[in-house]
Amino acid sequence: MGGLREVAASFVVPGPSGVAVRARLKGLTGGDEKVLCLVGDLLGMLASRDLKVRCAAGLSHDSEQWAERKRGLTEVSSSRWAGAVTKATHDQWALARRGQLAHIQTLQAGIETITRRLSVPVGEKGTKRAPGGYRSSKEWFAKSRRLQVLEDRLQEVRAHREAGVVRVVRGGKRLLNTRHHLQTAQLTETEWRARWQAERRFLQADGESGKRYGNETIRVTPDGEVSLKLPAPLAHLANAPHGRYVLAARASFAHRGEQWADRVSANRAVAYRIHEDVGRGRWYLTASWTIPLVQSVPLETARTNGLVGVDTNADHLAAWRLDRHGNPVGEPLRFGYDLTGTASHRDAQVRRALIRLLHWARRHGLAIAVEDLDFTAETTREKHGRRKRFRKLISGMPTSRLRARLVSMAAELGIPVIAVDPAYTSRWGAQHWQKPLTGENRKTTRHDAAAVAIGRRALGHPIRRRTAPPPHDRSDRAGHRTVQAEPGSPGREGNRPRIPGPRTRSVPPGCGVKAVDQNAQHRSGRSAEHEAWQQDSLPLSI
Incomplete structure (x- = not known):
């Protein structure tokens, strides 16, 4: 049992810290969809530029550079849109850094496994805790080449991490690679382009408590009216005061609708995201907010x-x-x-x-x-x-x-x-x-x-089970219980604990003290049977 790792203690999992619900925007007009596409494409372009600047800054980025980026985005959009874009950029850069660290750990694990198996003779069988050698010299040679490839990759990724270089694709790397396999994905170039543009749009804004309905950028009233603040270059498309555009569709959240309405009515922060499902030809609105951690x-x-x-x-x-x-x-x-x-x-x-x-x-x-x-x-x-x-x-x-x-x-x-x-x-x-x-x-x-x-x-119980006592046709008469384990397990043949209670004449006190002491019993193969025999002395006169 010395090779087994220590088992961690069990714990009660805490509840979620946030909530997200989605509603379909039904009844959008052609003009509404055009405005959403224009706003999303403009903000998506600004988000791509901002992400490029953030990635170029690397580890040297500080609050002054953040403020400078935000001022530059404010001139071509608005202060609230600029704040939403820069925050999303920081979150995406941090996510890429975490993925980079996970990639390094994967490469290290692969290198350690190959190195260990290369050090074992070819054809040697492994154990449950350690793999054996490779099956043939051909496989051994191929793995030695792969070891060099993984070491080069690890050295490169480590250098990028130390320099603060990350690789991020707005729209998703998987969708980007699908462009080279359109026939396998059963997509045309036009369909792929529509999906790519939809994924690269930026139509999301974090909420702010104390503001009207919890969000000034994308506002949803309790009766479902959806409006958004237009960026400065698209202010001429406004159909409402203060440079806002009101959509013809109404939002209705079937799930957690009462909770959402309570937050909106109390002007508590709610974040929104508007996105298009190109395959279905539908637009959706996602609302999210944080919830206090409940005591588990x-x-x-x-x-x-x-x-x-x-x-x-x-x-x-x-x-x-x-x-x-x-x-x-x-x-x-x-x-x-x-x-x-x-x-x-x-x-x-x-x-x-x-x-x-x-x-x-x-x-x-x-x-x-x-x-x-x-x-x-x-x-x-x-x-x-x-x-x-x-x-x-x-x-x-x-x-x-x-x-x-x-x-x-x-x-x-x-x-x-x-x-x-x-x-x-x-x-x-x-x-x-x-x-x-x-x-x-x-x-x-x-x-x-x-x-x-x-x-x-x-x-909190051990996984090993306790078996039933021996049947009554055995000599110990339902004696001590045994544990389903190997014979050498400690405590397997321990004494039965004394159970207080009324005794009968057939069970005198203390009779079970030595029930498991086989040497004290007159049984075959035990020392009690093979004691030295000695004849008692008898008087000669008898």
């Missing part, structure tokens, strides 16, 4: 009534209910989802599976225990080698999406979510729980057993 339920309180252990898999959620003592109750549950098709279809499948799980947990008043999964370092080709199917399986598991969705949806229903360390849950669950929970009418899978292991860890 203490861990002991969440464990009171038991919980539901949930194991995340590529195509389903395996769940099993456990009482507060860690015993499985009822039958295992499975909530499936299909992750093929478009992104919206996959997201809908995940939400459907989660809402079924949450509604079932709420009916029984139970908390939910999940693994704190992070597969960012587990999908590399260097770690799993030729196991392409396994790499694809891990890459397809929506761990981050499930985690974000589960936390936000559970917070709305008031269901605590407990995160546990994922170390060894699948292995130990299958070892200690799969066979005992399998019967004639129930076939327990490894995923079901893993759900039990996750639930027991969240409850």
Whole structure:
């Protein structure tokens, strides 16, 4: 057991810190769409220029340069649009820096794996904790070349990070590369160009508390009227006082509409974003705001009534209910989802599976225990080698999406979510729980057993289970209990604790003190049977 890593403590996941809702802008006229395109294209061009200046400044950027950039944007737009553009630029640059650091960590992990495998003789088998050598000398040579490539990439990325150089594409790198594979993406050049322009538009503004309806740049009244402040070059398109343009469409938020209306009526900050879905030919308005962090339920309180252990898999959620003592109750549950098709279809499948799980947990008043999964370092080709199917399986598991969705949806229903360390849950669950929970009418899978292991860890119990006492036809007569573990495990043959209570004549006091001391019993192979024999002395006169 010395090679196992330390298991982190379980904790109650805090709720979300923000909310975002979306509404479709129905009834837009041709003039409204033209104005939105003109404003978005102009601000998108300014945002691209500002991002270029920010990336060129690198690590030497300071507040004076920020103020200078904002003054330059104010002259060609407005002070509020300039503030929104510069803030979005800073957020995008910071996101690129975090992605750069993650890329460095991935390269380091790949280099360490290749270096270790190259140092092992060719064909040597690996262990559970360390991979073996490469299968052939040809593969060994190819990996030695790849090691040089990864080292060169790591050196280059490190140099860029030290210099503050980042690579950012407004509109998305994936969509940009799609331009070279239009036939595979089933797009024409005109369709791709429309999507590219829509993604590069800038129509978003952060709110400000105390201002009218919580946002002066993009304003939405409680009755759904949407208006936006036009930049200076497009002020002649205004159809309302103070250089504003009012859209003909009305916004109505079906989800969290009452919360949004309360914030708008109280002039509290609400951020808005207007964007176009080119594939559907629709315009949408997204409203977002921050919410105060709710004090999470203490861990002991969440464990009171038991919980539901949930194991995340590529195509389903395996769940099993456990009482507060860690015993499985009822039958295992499975909530499936299909992750093929478009992104919206996959997201809908995940939400459907989660809402079924949450509604079932709420009916029984139970908390939910999940693994704190992070597969960012587990999908590399260097770690799993030729196991392409396994790499694809891990890459397809929506761990981050499930985690974000589960936390936000559970917070709305008031269901605590407990995160546990994922170390060894699948292995130990299958070892200690799969066979005992399998019967004639129930076939327990490894995923079901893993759900039990996750639930027991969240409850603070060890994953190993205690077996029933021996049957009555044995000589010890339902004596001490054993733990389902290897014979050499410490404490496996420990004395039974004394249980206070009334005694019967058949069970005198203290009879079970040496129940596990096999040497004190007259049994085969024990020292009590092989003691030295000595004849008592007898008088000769008898």
